[in-house]
Amino acid sequence: MTLENKEKVKKIGVWLLVIFLFVTHVFIRSAAHAEGTDSWKQIHAKTGDCSISFPSMPKLIQQALNVTEEGDKLTYDIYLAPLDEKALCLLLVAVYPFPLKNGHELAGIEGLLNGIVGHHPENKLVFAKMIDHKGIPAVDFLVQAPLSYFRGKALMKGNKLYLIGMEGKKGELNEEAFLKFAKSFSLTP
Numbered sequence: 001m002t003l004e005n006k007e008k009v010k011k012i013g014v015w016l017l018v019i020f021l022f023v024t025h026v027f028i029r030s031a032a033h034a035e036g037t038d039s040w041k042q043i044h045a046k047t048g049d050c051s052i053s054f055p056s057m058p059k060l061i062q063q064a065l066n067v068t069e070e071g072d073k074l075t076y077d078i079y080l081a082p083l084d085e086k087a088l089c090l091l092l093v094a095v096y097p098f099p100l101k102n103g104h105e106l107a108g109i110e111g112l113l114n115g116i117v118g119h120h121p122e123n124k125l126v127f128a129k130m131i132d133h134k135g136i137p138a139v140d141f142l143v144q145a146p147l148s149y150f151r152g153k154a155l156m157k158g159n160k161l162y163l164i165g166m167e168g169k170k171g172e173l174n175e176e177a178f179l180k181f182a183k184s185f186s187l188t189p
Helices: 003-033 105-118 175-183
Strands: 041-044 050-054 059-066 073-083 087-095 124-133 136-144 148-157 160-169
Touching (some): 050 087, 105 124, 124 148, 148 175
Antiparallel strands (some): 124 136
8 A cells, every 4th residue: 555545544534533423423422411420430442552531431332444445444442421411521542554654643633633623614623732641742622613512632653543532512611521531541551
């Protein structure tokens, strides 16, 4: 596979992730909000390389998409859990069929962020800043639409993209809860 084809696969994969996140949100939000939030629950991702604490036991959605004619697949797991019926917490772990070259990870994250912002014409990027997540470059961001927000942190290591996010009604962002959620994320060695 040529470098040009790999870049196309990456772009297609990012857009498919954004579309799937939106569709998942529409179908899962009402079911997820029906559950209570007792105490935060730590989970270990099925990929075995990270853990995070959710406000309640998350639901898992798994998907695999063919991204090349050769059968290369983009796989991803999305973990979803409600936060006090005001927000939805999510962890997305996307596994690309090949690792990106060092230095291209930020381009992958930028593509994801552009896909989230570009998903709806009224979405606005409130802020995006580069941060360090335990030695790995990451992007901390907030996107707002007229009726909702998406608060997130994204990082990429090797062939895996991690998106930690919280979505809810505009004006009801609980930054303290988001920070607790985001800080609980860790990559396992």
